[in-house]
Amino acid sequence: MSTIKASVCTIGDEILIGQIVDTxxxxxxxxxxxxxxxxxxxVSIADDRAAIINTLSNELENNEIVICTGGLGPTKDDITKDALAELSGTDKYVRNAEQEAIVHQILSARGLDVLDINLRQAMVPDSCEVILNRRGTAPIMAFTFEESRFGHPAVLYAMPGVPYETEAALPDVLKHIKLHFESEPIYHKTIMTYGLAESALSKLIAPWEDSLPSDxxxxxxxNPLTGVRLRLSVYGADSDAEKRVNERIETLKPLLGANLYSESDDTLEGTIGRLLRGTGRTLSxxxxxxxxxxxxxxxxxxGxxxxxxxxxxxxxxxxxxxxxxxxxETIEQFGIVSSAVAEAMAEGVRKLTGSTFSVATTGWADAYGDEHEPAGTVWVGVSGPDGTVSRRxxxxxxxxxxIERFAASAIDLLRRYIAK
Amino acid sequence: MSTIKASVCTIGDEILIGQIVDTxxxxxxxxxxxxxxxxxxxVSIADDRAAIINTLSNELENNEIVICTGGLGPTKDDITKDALAELSGTDKYVRNAEQEAIVHQILSARGLDVLDINLRQAMVPDSCEVILNRRGTAPIMAFTFEESRFGHPAVLYAMPGVPYETEAALPDVLKHIKLHFESEPIYHKTIMTYGLAESALSKLIAPWEDSLPSDxxxxxxxNPLTGVRLRLSVYGADSDAEKRVNERIETLKPLLGANLYSESDDTLEGTIGRLLRGTGRTLSxxxxxxxxxxxxxxxxxxGxxxxxxxxxxxxxxxxxxxxxxxxxETIEQFGIVSSAVAEAMAEGVRKLTGSTFSVATTGWADAYGDEHEPAGTVWVGVSGPDGTVSRRxxxxxxxxxxIERFAASAIDLLRRYIAK
Known part of the structure; x- marks a missing residue:
């Protein structure tokens, strides 16, 4: 079975001018x-009829599934629906009674009158199948194209662009996709490391990587703040995929040592939470x-x-x-950015709050620096029941x-201390 | 003069699988x-040689400027550079000594050995012009294509994909663009407001907006965290544009009152710095x-x-x-999230540190809340020489x-107090 290919197209001037980030x-x-x-x-394109039709045609030629979002609002600049009607070869619209009922419901809940412009939202090209949008006024439309049109069967979904509505409608669109396409199974597993640069990590695990099976x-x-995320994927995954991936991860663990901090897609601070929650141990x-x-x-x-x-x-x-x-005297003798000050700060805040563990930072984040340490240096202190440690x-x-990298390094040193 | 058209292409499997959002x-x-x-x-595409070459060719046919980011890392899955070499008709690479020096500098600052794989970063196709990347190891490459290739002169820029490096390198790329393309003169002025929603602001300044000249x-x-940024632009700007825009802004100021916090593109916390720096007044x-x-x-x-x-x-x-x-007793009587606690916290930290001003927050950031206040509520206290105030x-x-919106509201209340 070959992999089903999809394209996602977002439509809207506000994306193209960089006013909003497309999520x-x-x-x-x-x-x-x-x-x-x-x-x-x-692909992101502007609210432009020709651009919408050309882009969607091109994407449909190259993909079995095309999902577009945006441009379905009631105002003049929202022209996606007309462009879709033309693309699907119709100029006839039909009223969808269920969506019209939702339009009435939503507007009256907001205390607004239902205008003609709102009711037009429930009118759809007669060439599409409607998937109801329960969170907004514009229905989702599914246009099915025969093989003769683009060289393969294809479905084009048009969804609203407001992220909250898109997310809410997505499960219904996926249900429709599952009914119409038989897809290749796939298995991903992600693990998180911190402390090794990508190049050093790649060198360290090269023999392991080279021995991976071809699938x-x-x-x-x-990512400089969360470390290197490693993702192992099996396309065309059989029922064994999860087990096989987990076996490989097990043989990777000894190579990674304490640099491995999560076997899911967690953050360093999330890992601290995992280590402390429910243990009665505290932090400052x-x-x-x-x-x-x-x-x-x-x-x-x-939590x-x-x-x-x-x-x-x-x-x-x-x-x-x-x-x-x-x-x-400590500050004077060793400098404000020093192992001694970082450790004294960690011990001081631990005493002040009575916490089990504490972490402290002292450093030069920018152009300054002094006779002891240059700019870009941080000393991190960690204190706890096993004593106080520090690292530069x-x-x-x-x-x-x-500042961001100092904080990540500090949280990582804390994690290593707690996990030990 | 016609508008110059551009396309932005981001390259990387991590975008296509939805692991990261392209910013x-x-x-x-x-x-x-x-x-x-x-x-x-x-357009976003995967780390796939054919897809990169096809997409970039197509974008270059339709646009004078194409900027691509990503896929320039040192590991095996980063294949953009080879694809660009092929697209530009070369297979010869040359060493860029300046970028190589930066590679050495960056890695040694991190205490890392310089591996062959790192040095390869400083090798570029001989068909490109190098723009140095001072924040990372992969240089920016500019490929210039004659009119004969795509029907119009075009330049393709390849930038690193790490957002921090992309942003840092952008000014140098823009400088290169300004040297190679003559674009319509344009004058922008941006001012920052906080405290009014877009709809309320738009209603408030409608008469002023309607009276603007047609150019x-x-x-x-x-933006929920920085407020509404207003940008006044004159396209095809003449030498008078700056003066004319400033005159209009002057007539807008009385309408905005204290909601206006910057006449440039500053942040709320930057404004606090502007208000305090050089005055001897301090903050906690x-x-x-x-x-x-x-x-x-x-x-x-x-600073x-x-x-x-x-x-x-x-x-x-x-x-x-x-x-x-x-x-x-204060906590018990009024609740932990209350005007009284916010004010007591502000006064407490002002006393502890001896600062001129202080700001304090107490609120329910998520699902909790108590009998006094529901989730999503914050009380902000501000204290200073004129006494202590609080707002919900x-x-x-x-x-x-x-958390982010609470912090923005608190800094804004502090700003209004100091500015008064």
Whole structure:
């Protein structure tokens, strides 16, 4: 069975001028991937009749499934529906009574009058099948094309462009796809590593990678803040695929060691949550150069209030001394960016909050630096029941980027300490 | 002069499978728009040699400028460079000494060995012009095509796909574009507002907007975290454009009042810096639900160490009491999310750090809430020489989104207090 190919097309001037970022394509392609359907292209085009017809024709020639979103609103600049009617060879519209009822329902819930322009939303070209949109006024339309038209059977789906409506309608579209196409099964597994650059990782695991069977594909997805994500995929997966992939991952683990932090698509701060939740152990942070970013990341995790007690951002040296109890002599002797200050900050905030673990940062995020350490340097301290440790990291970004990388390095050092 | 057309192509399996959302296209098209260049299409394709060559050829046939990003990494799955060499009719590579020096610099700053695979990054097809990438190892390549090839002169730019590197390299690419293409002169002025929704703002300034001369265009660019950005543009701008636009902005100011916070493209936290820097006045923060996000935003501003003394993230009620001196009775009587607690936190951290101003938050970022306040509510307290004030805000997002909006609302209330 060959893989079914799909294309996702987003329509709207606001995407082309860069006013909004298109997130629909990503949501749709991920959902198609779960069905084993491969998204081969994503295209964004303006609200322009000729561009819509040309692009969709071209995508239909090259793909069995084309999903377009956007341009279905009631205003003048939304012209997708007319373009689709022309593409499917009709100029007749029919009223869809069920969608019209939803239009009435939605507008009256918002306390709005139902205008002619709203009712027009429930009119669809007679060439399409309607999938109801329960969250919005514009119905989803499915246009089926015979093999004679594009050289293969093809279906074009037109969905609303508002992400909330697109997501809500997606399961019904997928159901329609499953009824009309028999797709190749696919199996993906993602694991997360931190601490090795892509090139070093690739060198380390080259023998393992070279020994993979030919139907297994490895992808490196590096991100400076979350590390390198490794994805192992089996296309045309049989019932054994999951087991076979897991066996390979097991043989990879000893090579990765403590650099492996998640066997799913988790973040470093999510991993901290996994390690602490339900254990009664708690955490605090003392931040200088990272200025609150560590606390922010930790608290983006739902349920973090169970283990995160709080943090102190000590930007001024006086706050380090007064609130965290770092001695003036320590700062003077070793410098404000030093192993000694990072460890004293970690110990100070642990004492202040009574937490089980603590993490602290002191560094130069940008153009400064002093006689002890250059710009781009951070010292991270971690304290806990096994004592206090510290480590130095160095980066070469701008201020904002360094802050983010400092925070990621600190959370990773904390993770290694807790996991040990 | 006709408008120059551009296409933005992003390359990478991780986009097609929906693992990451493509933000580069949006950043690039916005930047092109400022030069008066219209982005007509955005296309995302997989790391597939034939797809890359076919798509780029097709885009070059229809556009004078094609910018592609991604697929330039050092590993086996990054094949864009070879595809570009083929497209431009060469198989010869040359070493770029300057980029190679940057490769050495970046890796040694990270304490990493320079491997052969890294040095290969500095090898480029002999058909291209190199624009240095100072933030990463892969250089930007510009391929110029004569009119005979695609029916019009065209330039193809290949940029790295990591958003941080793409953004950093963009100004140099735009400079190259300005040298090679004559685009219609254009004058933009952007001002920033916070506190009015797009619809309310549009209603408020409708008479002013209707009176604009026909060559001036107003665009509303709403963003929940930075407010509504207003951009006034004059296409085909003459030498008077700047003066004429500024005169119009002057007549708009009384309508906007304190909602206007910047007459350039500044952020709320940047505005705080502008208000405090060089005045000797200082700032501290106490955060509960925002968990460090306010301190993080404030300290992303270069030079913030001049006025930002520090902050306390008091996630646990004990930290609120012990470190910030909020009385247990206050919490008990009014609830942890209340005007009284927000004001006590602001006063507590101001006393602790000795700062001129302070800002504090206490709220329910997600599914919780109590008998006093529902989820999505935040109380913001601001304290300073004129006393302490507080205000309640309510939002309806998920946890992460609410935290971001709480922080923006808090920084805005602080800004209004300081500016008064």
């Amino acid at each position: 629909n394509s990503s949501v749709i392609s991920r959902a198609l991937g779960e069905l084993g359907i491969r998204t081969c292209r994503m 297994m594909h490895l992808a490196y997805l590096p 942070a003392a931040e200088s150069c990272t200025g609150g970013e560590i606390a922010h990341l930790i608290t983006t995790i739902p 973090s209030s169970e283990y995160f007690l709080g943090s102190v951002t000590s930007y001024a040296p006086e706050v380090k001394q007064k609130v965290l109890g770092v001695k003036a 990291f160095q980066y070469k970004g701008d201020r904002k980027r360094n | 580069n296209s949006s950043v690039i098209s916005r930047a092109l728009g400022e030069l008066g260049i219209r982005t007509c299409r955005m 001036m265009h107003l665009a509303y660019l709403p 923060a106490a955060e509960s639900c925002t968990g460090g996000e306010i301190a993080h935003l404030i300290t992303t501003i270069p 913030s160490s001049e006025y930002f003394l520090g902050s306390v993230t008091s996630y646990a009620p004990e930290v609120k009491q012990k470190v910030l001196g909020v009385k247990a 805000f309510q939002y309806k997002g998920d946890r992460k989104r609410n």
